[in-house]
Amino acid sequence: MQDGNAPxxxxxxxMTASREKGLNRVLEILEFLHATQxxxxxxxxxxxxxxxxSTTYTLVRLLVDAGLLEMAGDGNRVYFGKKLYLYGMDxxxxxxxxxxxxxxxxxxxxxxxETSELCMLQSGRYTIVHSSPGxxxxxxSSATGLQIPLPWTASGRLLLAGLDRAAIEAxxxxxxxxxxxxxxxxxxxxxxxxxxxxTTGYCVTSGLVDAYTKCLAVPxxxxxxxxxxxxxxxxxxxxSEKRTADLIGLLRVRASGLSIxx
Amino acid sequence: MQDGNAPxxxxxxxMTASREKGLNRVLEILEFLHATQxxxxxxxxxxxxxxxxSTTYTLVRLLVDAGLLEMAGDGNRVYFGKKLYLYGMDxxxxxxxxxxxxxxxxxxxxxxxETSELCMLQSGRYTIVHSSPGxxxxxxSSATGLQIPLPWTASGRLLLAGLDRAAIEAxxxxxxxxxxxxxxxxxxxxxxxxxxxxTTGYCVTSGLVDAYTKCLAVPxxxxxxxxxxxxxxxxxxxxSEKRTADLIGLLRVRASGLSIxx
DNA sequence: CAAGATTGTCCCTTACAAAAGACACATGTA
DNA sequence: TACATGTGTCTTTTGTAAGGGACAATCTTG
Numbered sequence: 001m002q003d004g005n006a007p008x009x010x011x012x013x014x015m016t017a018s019r020e021k022g023l024n025r026v027l028e029i030l031e032f033l034h035a036t037q038x039x040x041x042x043x044x045x046x047x048x049x050x051x052x053x054s055t056t057y058t059l060v061r062l063l064v065d066a067g068l069l070e071m072a073g074d075g076n077r078v079y080f081g082k083k084l085y086l087y088g089m090d091x092x093x094x095x096x097x098x099x100x101x102x103x104x105x106x107x108x109x110x111x112x113x114e115t116s117e118l119c120m121l122q123s124g125r126y127t128i129v130h131s132s133p134g135x136x137x138x139x140x141s142s143a144t145g146l147q148i149p150l151p152w153t154a155s156g157r158l159l160l161a162g163l164d165r166a167a168i169e170a171x172x173x174x175x176x177x178x179x180x181x182x183x184x185x186x187x188x189x190x191x192x193x194x195x196x197x198x199t200t201g202y203c204v205t206s207g208l209v210d211a212y213t214k215c216l217a218v219p220x221x222x223x224x225x226x227x228x229x230x231x232x233x234x235x236x237x238x239x240s241e242k243r244t245a246d247l248i249g250l251l252r253v254r255a256s257g258l259s260i261x262x
Numbered sequence: 263m264q265d266g267n268a269p270x271x272x273x274x275x276x277m278t279a280s281r282e283k284g285l286n287r288v289l290e291i292l293e294f295l296h297a298t299q300x301x302x303x304x305x306x307x308x309x310x311x312x313x314x315x316s317t318t319y320t321l322v323r324l325l326v327d328a329g330l331l332e333m334a335g336d337g338n339r340v341y342f343g344k345k346l347y348l349y350g351m352d353x354x355x356x357x358x359x360x361x362x363x364x365x366x367x368x369x370x371x372x373x374x375x376e377t378s379e380l381c382m383l384q385s386g387r388y389t390i391v392h393s394s395p396g397x398x399x400x401x402x403s404s405a406t407g408l409q410i411p412l413p414w415t416a417s418g419r420l421l422l423a424g425l426d427r428a429a430i431e432a433x434x435x436x437x438x439x440x441x442x443x444x445x446x447x448x449x450x451x452x453x454x455x456x457x458x459x460x461t462t463g464y465c466v467t468s469g470l471v472d473a474y475t476k477c478l479a480v481p482x483x484x485x486x487x488x489x490x491x492x493x494x495x496x497x498x499x500x501x502s503e504k505r506t507a508d509l510i511g512l513l514r515v516r517a518s519g520l521s522i523x524x
Numbered sequence: 525c526a527a528g529a530t531t532g533t534c535c536c537t538t539a540c541a542a543a544a545g546a547c548a549c550a551t552g553t554a
Numbered sequence: 555t556a557c558a559t560g561t562g563t564c565t566t567t568t569g570t571a572a573g574g575g576a577c578a579a580t581c582t583t584g
Binding site for chain 1: 321
Binding site for chain 3: 055
């Protein structure tokens, strides 16, 4: 039986330092680069993913040869490579929803002037898959690919609609319920929100991730009842009732255009 | 010394069947999916990359958990996952040239009505990184990510400009010199073409990949003398001298806008 | 419905990759 | 001039993951 699932070690950092599988190391490397969003030296990379230098060198060379990573201009830094871009484009091509969703989001933000986003569940976390900045002087943009705890967002509530309590609990850790400002949501309230969002067909949250914005989200269905993604608008928190309602109406129309059998 | 670079085994398929590294298997899987461009069953995948079934199952599960692959809608097929899309977007974000190049290509094809492409070297092969179809009734489009032997294209000649003979020979296999219609280029002619393309600053090839098209290409520089990419237009082979010249002129202007210190 | 092919899971063995660490060579900085 | 810090390459050891193969559970198909 051994242990199997990483024992979390939080701080200790000794943990028998058992051998790691190369593939996992690679996944960590990619994730690390995604998190840092910049070309990184191999030494730093080794530190960042907590891997031996020698191993890191070997893996990086392999990945560079394969084209998944590229040496960044100046010298000894690496970042994502063309291959990953090509694979990503393949994903888009194979995924109608994403392709059309991106267009719709771009269109929406031009039309409304507000920041617009397409969001999906990504291995149990809320992920901004595509976003288009609004025309407001102050940008409220979160980077594409950003992963945020589900309870922080309106979209999160919609994405979990239709799941039973157990499934929801499995996806939401205790930490996730703590908002950026320190407040802590009650799990029951969150689950109630989800149920409500599921029935009303949209969700609005105010001042959750920050104090200045409201998030209006609607579901996009891949099959009746199955929420595949959400589209949302991020607007100033003082947006009027009427405009909010109008925007939600617009969102719903557009989302239903994207949905399949929803 | 062992062997190092895969001995090609063409047909025999016995080759001591030495153990393969998991990471390499993964790279093969990704490459296979890229080549087939469709969701694939795990069994077929195992056959496709010539790996044991058990290994393939393990690796696929790992990759699906990591989000690099996703189970495709119907049942037991897999294809690229959201993670790869996100990494790909990171690549674009970190790569000015690609970002601006894509825009320029889209713009060019709208402006001229011709199919327009951005091409780069990708681990020693010519790769269409982005393409935008023209407005002609018959589409002359090759898929993004397609890899083609360097000698078949105008862009290939430009991408190799600046390299010495040895480097060129290393990049071009004998097979690469055989055109789709069976004709075989002479290596010396090809190298002469490269030199000429390097000095004139553009390259035109007629009827190389197919009998109906001409390819007009210009280099994009990432540093003086260093060709990082090419932009090209694919036009009907009977395009007039004058229009051809005009288009090349346009291409050169746009490419120099993209270039850095070129 | 039997015979064949395909799918998903599990176990055991051993070939081999990950890790540790030594080395040579750059840098920077007291 | 020494001293720390970072980089890139090599070698050796050993823990473990890849591979082979066996299994039950579906789908095909004549």
